[in-house]
Amino acid sequence: MSHDEFFMETHIRKKKAPADPTRWVEDRAETTHGRYKINLEEYTQSLPLNEQGERPPISDEEEKSIWLSTVGGPKKGIAYGLSDKSFRRYRAGLQGIGTSAQGETIDSSAISSMEEKIAKLTAELEETKAREKKNFDTLQGQLERRDKQFDLLQGQLANLLACGAFPIPRSPPPSPPAGDEGPRTLHEDGAT
Numbered sequence: 001m002s003h004d005e006f007f008m009e010t011h012i013r014k015k016k017a018p019a020d021p022t023r024w025v026e027d028r029a030e031t032t033h034g035r036y037k038i039n040l041e042e043y044t045q046s047l048p049l050n051e052q053g054e055r056p057p058i059s060d061e062e063e064k065s066i067w068l069s070t071v072g073g074p075k076k077g078i079a080y081g082l083s084d085k086s087f088r089r090y091r092a093g094l095q096g097i098g099t100s101a102q103g104e105t106i107d108s109s110a111i112s113s114m115e116e117k118i119a120k121l122t123a124e125l126e127e128t129k130a131r132e133k134k135n136f137d138t139l140q141g142q143l144e145r146r147d148k149q150f151d152l153l154q155g156q157l158a159n160l161l162a163c164g165a166f167p168i169p170r171s172p173p174p175s176p177p178a179g180d181e182g183p184r185t186l187h188e189d190g191a192t
Helices: 003-011 027-046 060-071 084-093 101-163
Strands: none
Touching (some): 003 027, 027 060
């Protein structure tokens, strides 16, 4: 049983009926498995073709190394998704991997792939920054032109009002509130 089959066997819920959908035991398992499959495919595509024009098969050690890089390596002596026994056997086989051409190929291809992704994301970020700066500068220019137009119109209005070209109508004096007729005089009520 391959590592991939083992992981799926231990991280997918058992179906009650054959028609039931596949359900992972947790979202993390499905996400990790998906990332692993992508990393495995990228590594496979990076291998040179043999004489028959085919890519060579990936060894168990390469597969486990890709798994470990996908899950972020071991934590507290265990690796997510690898059985303890399998991980101990794998770790024992890694003693000389630092000088192995295989290990260097994995590392250089993974690093090369990451560098390409970083360069692509950096270029996209710079393009987005440039586009946002251009939009900001355009909006700022429009705002400055409107401020100037407002100041000009405000000055013109002040000049027109000051020269009397448009007289400002005076409001009539306020009328007294209802029921309040003001002070009475001798003539109004006929007394006194």
